Amino acid sequence: MVKEEQQSVYVGKNLIKKTPRVIDLIDLENDYLKHDRHNPNPFPVDVFPKPLQEIIFEAHNKYQFCLDYLGAGILSAASAAIGNTYKVEVKKGWEEKANLFTVIVGRPGDSKTHALNFCFRPIHKHENEAFKTYETELNAYIQNGLEQVENREHLKKPILKKILISDFTPEALITCHANNKKGMYVYVDELHGWIKNFNRYNNSGEVETYLSLWSGTQISTDRASGKSLRISDPFIGVIGSTQISVLKEFAKGGRHTNGFLDRFLFVYPSKQITLKWNINKVDAVYIDNYHTIISSLLDFKCIDEFKSEVIPIETKAKTYLFNWQNNRPENYLFDYERSIDIKLQQYVIRFALILQLIHHVIEGCTNTQVELKAVQDSIKLFDYFYHNAIQVRQETSRKNYYESLTQLQKDILEELPEKFTTLQGIQIACKEINGKPRVSSRQFQTYLKDQKLFKKYTRGHYEKVI
Incomplete structure (x- = not known):
């Protein structure tokens, strides 16, 4: 039982209000998830602080959005908001960023798009405000250029500050990133179209570019105009959805053997319900709280334009992480199991960084090192995404044969x-x-x-x- 009293949490300078409870309903919701025999692989909502859990369950109960979509969507939104401001140092010479490549998988009509829009709404709002500022500055630039013909070359053209990019060429992505050092997120409603567009740029090695972007290694491009661009420390994430029936597209063109497929976090719910229309609305308090949390992450700034804050893993957390990794299986029935396992081991470090910073802005935990709880909760996410990755691999190979049947x-x-x-x-x-x-x-x-x-x-x- 919990005393019935108004509770609040500060996120930066903003107060997050907590609805008074007689019983901690969030703990009950999490207990139900763990014991639901119809859902063998529930998203581990309890990796988040309680205020975020409340938001997730509220959106699930009112809008009927799948918990998996909400949990993974919020994890990705936090990743996008953090960008290149922080890295975690695993050991000397090995640093990991917070970028994720996430695919929301479901049937038509499962509200994948609506759930993602809910999770990224604070970032969309941030983008809208940035565009208004850009328009104002651009109009002033044009006007000044007309009035000051003689000094026009000294005027500095404004740059659109943004995080999300949807319709672009590989060259445009690098150009946009060059103007937005904090990082970019490829936000595509239907990732199937994004994958199919790879065929337009076969000579550009687009798949190889994304393999490098996932790892955060430097990229460059040489234009026909003669201008070259180079991003020495890129931060690119990917978020979008796809239907179960087109999953096999992700594995075509050698993408199932070159490691491309294994870099994706597949959100593939074991349990889905048919959504029913309703007039329910999420309480405004939860909406405000969520905007405050993501806005606090958006407020993070790089040490300077080109340098991230690099934080270590605390000693106990590192010992726990290394012991866990050292005890992972060494032999696998299929090669793809090994590849999935290794890529997700890297993701554990990225998850830990994101969770640590989420706990920092909500609960005031440290932002100078990654703590044990963040590592332990990240391993829960590893288990969730590993199960889904294996399911997708089986699904893609199975679908190919299944479709050959009469x-x-x-x-x-x-x-x-x-x-x-x-x-x-x-x-x-x-x-x-x-x-x-x-x-x-x-x-x-x-x-x-x-x-x-x-x-x-x-x-x-x-x-x-x-």
Whole structure:
């Protein structure tokens, strides 16, 4: 039980109000998630401070947005807001940034876009205000140029300060980043289109560019006009959504073997519900609180235009992290499992940096080192995203084979239960349509021999493996 009293938390100079509770409903919500047998891989909402958890559950309960979308969306929004202002030093010569490559996966109509818009609303608001400032400065620049013809070359053209970019060429991305040293986030509603556009720039090595951007290594571009650009310390993140049916596009063109696919954090909810229209609204207090939190992260500034604040991992936290990593499996059944594991191990460090800074702006925790709790909670995120990454790998390889089947084969496969006997299978597959069996018993038993679709676990008993 919690005493019924008004509680508040300061974020910077702003007061975050907490709704009085008799029972801590957030703890109850988290307990339910952990014990929901229909959801084997819930997003670990409890990695966030309580004020953020309240916002997530409020948006989930009022708007019915998937908790996974909200949790991952807020993690990415925090990453975008932090940008290149902070890095974490793992050991001498090894630093990690806070950039994430995140893909929200779902069915049509699952409100992926709406959930992301909710999570990034404070950044969209920040972008709108920056654009108004830019327009004002640009109009003044044009006017001054008209009035001061003789000194026009001394006027400095204003630059649009922004974080999010949606429609661009690889060259435009680097140009925009050159004007926004804090970093950029590729924010695309449908990442399928972004992936397909890679084909337009085959000669530019766009996939290789993103591999470098994920790692934060320097990039440069040489224009036909003769002007060259170089970003020595880039910060590029990616956030967007895609449908389950087009996941296989992410694995095409060698992207499943060059490490590109394994750099993505897939948000693939195990449990989805059909959204129902309603007139519920999120309490304004929660909206204000969320804007205050993200705005506080947006207020972070680099030491100077080109230098980040580099913070260490505290000794206990580093010992815990290294022990965990040293005890990861050494042998894997599939090569992609190893690749996923290694990339996500790096993400643990990035998650820890983001969580530490979130706790800093909400609860006043230190921003001079990464603490043990941030590392422990980051490992929870590792487990969540690892489960999803394996599911996506299985899904993409499975989909390719599944789509090679005839429609009749697909229909029979869908109608069969997960486990069945030979007799049950024959009854389903050979049922009569317009007075005739769909297939013969012999045809079905030949179909059962396809080991990519079925596994025989005892005499006369089968289970589907796709």
